[in-house]
Amino acid sequence: MILVIDRKDTVLRYQSGVIRIEQDNLKPRNAPIKQLEQVIVYGNPLAETSVWRMLAAANVPVAMLAVRGNQQAAMLGSGLAVQLPLRRMQHRCAGDSAARLALAGYFIRLKFAGYATALKILAETQHVETADCNAFTNQCTEATTRLQEANTVSVVMGLEGQIAHAWFALLARTLPYVWKFAGRNRQPPRDPINAMLSLGYTWLMSEIRQLVISYGFDPSLGFLHHDTPGRESLMLDVTELFRAGVDAFVLQWIKDPQINPDCFYYREAEGCRLNKQARPLFFQAWANHRQHWPRVSEHAETTDVSLKEQITGQLMKLRKQLQQQDKGNA
Secondary structure (H helix, E strand, O other): OEEEEOOOOEEEEEEOOEEEEEEOOOOOEEEEHHHOOEEEEEOOOEEOHHHHHHHHHOOOOEEEEOOOOOOOOEEEOOOOOOOHHHHHHHHHHHHOHHHHHHHHHHHHHHHHHHHHHHHHHHHHHHOOOHHHHHHHHHHHHHHHHHHOOOOOHHHHHHHHHHHHHHHHHHHHHHOOHHHOOOOOOOOOOOOHHHHHHHHHHHHHHHHHHHHHHHOOOOOOOOOOOOOOOOOOHHHHHHHHOOHHHHHHHHHHHOOOOOOOHHHEEEEOOOEEEEOOOOHHHHHHHHHHHHHOEOOOOOOOOOOOEOHHHHHHHHHHHHHHHHHHHHHHOO
């Protein structure tokens, strides 16, 4: 269950395993912490500190989003796990150029495979020309082949950038003009499509961050993204695997007859954002999509699995990849 707090007159309290939600002129309601998978907070509700402590103890990810301004989202969760053998292995692999290159290629190979689902939805919802679909598929195939020849992580990142640019260029050519999408932009997003993509990526990262930590990885040390002070690079690495699932969600959601550009507002300082009436629709659609997330796999599979299950599965595979690389370098 996702708990969304979207009213400024909200007060959150912790009482015996539940979060008590109090709002003006409404009957208080309770959200059992054991049933929560994610908490999303808009604006500035009042909350007892025990609420955040208990959510962290229960490994429930929290994403705090500003309603106005250009502030970045804050993500809360439990502290670093203390699985030192795993983290030491992670550091050894990150410090070995060959191991790091292999792991960076692994992330991007799966990301390229994930575009297939988003491309299929784009073709179905926007009636994209077969030639355009085939051209993008061929680009992904060629880039995947070139990954095998990449000799540095920078080359891997360059290939990823080329395909990401090609993908957003394809969206810009095929999405209806009414959405004003001309390519990826952010901080702040300048059009409805980018607003939805940024929001989806933020919620995705909050879930990934909590699971990365709870599984004992060091979130600050990645393989694809360089370690930078203040940036959790491994979280970004894992997020790459699931970005196409966010894109697929947005492409599906804009086909809902209730959704149109009037569901958004624009201000120069804040960029483009969902209005208050449309946000609950987005929340509900996202909650449903989370339970049927397109499978992240290099092989053609039709069964969708929940986002949490897939993140967990990918982290287990990452642990095996680390073990193989570490053993090979021993």
